[in-house]
Amino acid sequence: QGIFAALFLVYYDSYLHIGDKVPHLLLIAMVAQFCSQPFWAWVVGRIGKHRTWAWGWIINSLVLLPVMLVSPGPGAFLPSLFLTAIYCFSNGVSSVAPFSLLADVADYEVLKRRVDRAGNYYALLLFMAKMTGSVGGFVFVFLGAVFGYQIAEGSVNTEAANWGMVVSFAVLPSLFQILAVPLIWNFPLVRRRHKIIRKRLDQRPHRLREDVAT
Numbered sequence: 750q751g752i753f754a755a756l757f758l759v760y761y762d763s764y765l766h767i768g769d770k771v772p773h774l775l776l777i778a779m780v781a782q783f784c785s786q787p788f789w790a791w792v793v794g795r796i797g798k799h800r801t802w803a804w805g806w807i808i809n810s811l812v813l814l815p816v817m818l819v820s821p822g823p824g825a826f827l828p829s830l831f832l833t834a835i836y837c838f839s840n841g842v843s844s845v846a847p848f849s850l851l852a853d854v855a856d857y858e859v860l861k862r863r864v865d866r867a868g869n870y871y872a873l874l875l876f877m878a879k880m881t882g883s884v885g886g887f888v889f890v891f892l893g894a895v896f897g898y899q900i901a902e903g904s905v906n907t908e909a910a911n912w913g914m915v916v917s918f919a920v921l922p923s924l925f926q927i928l929a930v931p932l933i934w935n936f937p938l939v940r941r942r943h944k945i946i947r948k949r950l951d952q953r954p955h956r957l958r959e960d961v962a963t
Contacts, residue, residue, distance in 0.1 A: 752922045753813070753836075755885025756892075760918045763900045764911060765825040777830055778837040785841025792842075798850040799936040805842025806930055810923035812836045817919045847874065850936070853943045860946050888917050 762768030792801045812835045819828045851874055855867035892898040896913030898906055906914075 751882035751885035752888050752917065755888065756918045759900055760914060761829065764914050765819065765821045765829065767826050767829065770826045774829060774833050777834045781834040781837040782841045785838040786845060789842045789845040793846060793849060797940045798846050799933055802842055802846035803930050803934040805839055805846065806926045809836060809839040810926045812839055813919045813923045817915050853938050856946050856950060857938060860950055888921065892917055
């Protein structure tokens, strides 16, 4: 998502030439992601946290690929509006499943080591989110250094430079997410195991009282 966010304005303004429509795209992006939260929370309740996360990222990755087929010009607005809405709706899973799953990891830590490091885990997750977001800035520099893409007003980019922009915006984010899906899909802390963890944690105060009584 860091690459997508970093190249969003440049892609729609410099490449597709619909810079005046960017506010509309941003509005639909925020509305779609906001409205997706209850949906993804419902899916988590149906199929579990890690599978929801995996399916969400699969859908999110596939949605970006049709962006490559959108041709520059005024006609790019409606397809871009639709694809942005679907992309941001599917990306809403990133605001639900990972944080929910992290709570399960914190419970496991409490069970195994009797230490609650939930704050540390959430801080690490947010730090990693910022770090991955910075990758977008690197890709932006990479576009100019390797492909020679120019964003100055009136500049004309070569076919190779335009190809680099399209691949960077539509393919790289999808590729990185798809590579992470197997790790998410096979995450060992599934719902059944977490129920066992919670049961043992809930029994711990009762056992402690029994030990004190004896």
